[in-house]
Amino acid sequence: MKKCIMAIYSHADDIEGNAGGTVLKYLAKGYELIYVMSTNNMSGEWNTLGPDNEIISRKLPWYEIMPQRKLEAAKAAAKLNNATVIHLNHPQRHYYDQNSERHYVGYGTAPVNCAAPESCILTAHEFPAARKEIAGLVAKYQPEAVLTHDPIQLDSEHIGTSLLVTRALKECSYSGMILMSPCVDVPFCGEIYNFRQSWIDITATYQGKLDMIAVHACQMPKVSHLTWRPWETGTGCEHVEAFAVVQPGEEGGEFRDEILAHWHKYEM
Numbered sequence: 001m002k003k004c005i006m007a008i009y010s011h012a013d014d015i016e017g018n019a020g021g022t023v024l025k026y027l028a029k030g031y032e033l034i035y036v037m038s039t040n041n042m043s044g045e046w047n048t049l050g051p052d053n054e055i056i057s058r059k060l061p062w063y064e065i066m067p068q069r070k071l072e073a074a075k076a077a078a079k080l081n082n083a084t085v086i087h088l089n090h091p092q093r094h095y096y097d098q099n100s101e102r103h104y105v106g107y108g109t110a111p112v113n114c115a116a117p118e119s120c121i122l123t124a125h126e127f128p129a130a131r132k133e134i135a136g137l138v139a140k141y142q143p144e145a146v147l148t149h150d151p152i153q154l155d156s157e158h159i160g161t162s163l164l165v166t167r168a169l170k171e172c173s174y175s176g177m178i179l180m181s182p183c184v185d186v187p188f189c190g191e192i193y194n195f196r197q198s199w200i201d202i203t204a205t206y207q208g209k210l211d212m213i214a215v216h217a218c219q220m221p222k223v224s225h226l227t228w229r230p231w232e233t234g235t236g237c238e239h240v241e242a243f244a245v246v247q248p249g250e251e252g253g254e255f256r257d258e259i260l261a262h263w264h265k266y267e268m
């Protein structure tokens with residue numbers, strides 16, 4: 001195992017929003033970051049700020065939004081100690097064409113030039129090649145921990161990513177730590193969002209997290225309004241990032257130690 005954190009999230013800006021404070025903190029302690037996005041980032045509206053600081057969204061075709069989102073991911077990774085950027089490029093579940101018309105990708109839909117329907121992120125976990133790709137990354141980089149979304153998410157592509165990563169890591173018998181980030185969107189499932197098995201204290205890197213999110217300007221042209229669930233409650237810290245422990249791992253270093261020190265393990 002190396003002093004390495006592999007973050008596998010769905011879209012450009014998900015790593016920063018879910019675990020940005022954590023990766024900044026551990027990069028400063030000598031860790032390496034492998035920055036992985038599961039989708040091809042072909043969807044998403046392009047947001048800009050209007051004269052009254054309001055967010056204006058435009059539906060741009062996939063061939064304009066995709067390169068911009070990938071460019072912003074590259075800029076973010078450059079600021080994260082030149083993290084290695086990996087795009088798994090599973091198509092998102094929809095995209096806009098040149099007429100701002102939305103098209104869906106999934107089972108039984110016609111192939112389009114920006115998407116191979118059999119590997120849409122919603123169903124990628126069912127395809128052995130998609131799982132093997134992740135197993136290959138883990139074998140290559142030997143991360144101490146792999147971070148991804150938890151499976152209770154408002155965004156169905158986050159759910160697809162969670163399934164893909166979890167199944168892939170179990171299948172290849174990855175023995176390191178596996179952590180999942182709870183949904184950062186509205187708590188539409190109610191109290192199920194209130195679990196926090198462990199956390200990382202990100203008080204010192206919280207501003208840096210906001211700065212990193214701001215790099216993804218086509219999604220977040222301003223960051224001053226952002227809030228997260230009150231994960232810090234009861235921790236004694238000003239800011240934390242919450243994680244569920246899927247697998248504690250057999251060995252590791254300082255990062256794993258902090259997670260284990262804060263781990264509320266439910267004895268069954």
Ligand SMILES: [Zn+2]
Pocket residue numbers: 010011014155158
């Ligand atoms: Zn996302």
